[in-house]
Amino acid sequence: MVLLHGANGVDWQFPPKGTSLKTLREAEEQGFIAIRGEFQKREFRLTALGSDTVERDKRRLQARKL
Numbered sequence: 001m002v003l004l005h006g007a008n009g010v011d012w013q014f015p016p017k018g019t020s021l022k023t024l025r026e027a028e029e030q031g032f033i034a035i036r037g038e039f040q041k042r043e044f045r046l047t048a049l050g051s052d053t054v055e056r057d058k059r060r061l062q063a064r065k066l
Contacts, residue, residue, distance in 0.1 A: 012043045
């Protein structure tokens with residue numbers, strides 16, 4: 001979830017520092033992100049599922065604060 005919440009919209013972007021390849025692959029396998037590039041030039045973006053998941057989680061967290 002940290003990777004998903006760290007995403008800035010659905011545009012291509014570099015993963016946050018410290019994000020492992022394993023984390024990226026797991027998120028990709030679950031359909032939350034798409035990955036392109038290799039090694040230091042690897043980028044990701046949220047898929048529709050990933051974007052929906054982030055929005056739903058943000059609403060859930062907001063409701064807990066109230």
